Amino acid sequence: MLAAAMIGTIADRAASSQVSSWNDDVLSPDHGAAHVEADGMVTEADGVLPDGVTVFDDAYPGISRLDRDLLEALREAARNARVSGIELHVNSGWRSPEYQDQLLTDAIAVYGSEAEAARWVATAGTSPHVLGTAVDIGGYDATTWLSQYGAEYGLCQIYGNEPWHYELRPEAADRGCPVMYANPTQDPRMQQ
Ligand SMILES: [Zn+2]
Numbered sequence: 001m002l003a004a005a006m007i008g009t010i011a012d013r014a015a016s017s018q019v020s021s022w023n024d025d026v027l028s029p030d031h032g033a034a035h036v037e038a039d040g041m042v043t044e045a046d047g048v049l050p051d052g053v054t055v056f057d058d059a060y061p062g063i064s065r066l067d068r069d070l071l072e073a074l075r076e077a078a079r080n081a082r083v084s085g086i087e088l089h090v091n092s093g094w095r096s097p098e099y100q101d102q103l104l105t106d107a108i109a110v111y112g113s114e115a116e117a118a119r120w121v122a123t124a125g126t127s128p129h130v131l132g133t134a135v136d137i138g139g140y141d142a143t144t145w146l147s148q149y150g151a152e153y154g155l156c157q158i159y160g161n162e163p164w165h166y167e168l169r170p171e172a173a174d175r176g177c178p179v180m181y182a183n184p185t186q187d188p189r190m191q192q
Contacts (some may be wrong), residue, residue: 042102047095047129054078055088055135065094066132070168074135077153081145088142091164094132097124118190119161121184128167128191136164151177159183 042048047062055074056102058064063071078088093102101124107117121127128134137143143163146155154170156177162184169177181187 005171015137042096045096046099047093049090049092051089053090055090057090060093062093063090063097067168068137069170070135072135073168074166075152077146077150077155080149081142084145086141086145089134089138089144091138092129092136093134095127095129097130100124100127100130118185122184122190128189134158134165134167137166138164144165149186158187 010165044050045061047060047064047065049060053060053063055063055071055078066074074088081088100122104117104121104123107121108114111117111120122129124130129136137146146166147163150156150166151172154168154172155166156169156172157165157180158167160180160182161163172178184190
């Protein structure tokens with residue numbers, strides 16, 4: 001997709017990126033998905049998403065391969081957020097195991113060790129993104145809105161260090177979201 005233009009954009013982003021701002025299973029709009037695509041190893045078929053994709057954009061496997069219940073909850077929330085003039089963008093949704101592996105490889109290079117990278121990026125065997133049960137939402141208005149109202153839709157922030165990463169916890173509509181883990185290394189699902 002738009003290879004030359006994308007690569008130019010990616011180069012600009014890479015030049016302005018700082019190691020300290022690298023985040024998540026990656027994906028602030030600034031790095032993440034675009035960074036991976038620069039390697040030419042994974043594509044939209046692996047779940048890579050261009051900027052500006054919403055929860056309604058079924059044309060992208062990163063959206064269409066999300067868990068149906070999660071996607072329905074996101075769409076219901078997004079319709080109501082729109083009433084307030086806020087659009088829920090998806091920086092990353094479903095990912096192929098190859099895409100997740102690439103993100104982890106990149107993170108290890110950035111952080112210098114597997115242990116430090118594990119604070120931000122899961123393996124292909126443990127990432128809920130590979131299962132289609134997690135999304136990384138942007139931008140700031142959207143995550144702020146979700147932090148206030150997401151629980152009504154069963155949408156919960158799971159990790160304290162990842163305000164963009166949301167998963168479905170249906171019981172949250174009645175009981176509120178579960179207490180967050182400080183970071184993914186404290187999540188029992190990440191233990192192998
Ligand atoms: Zn995530």
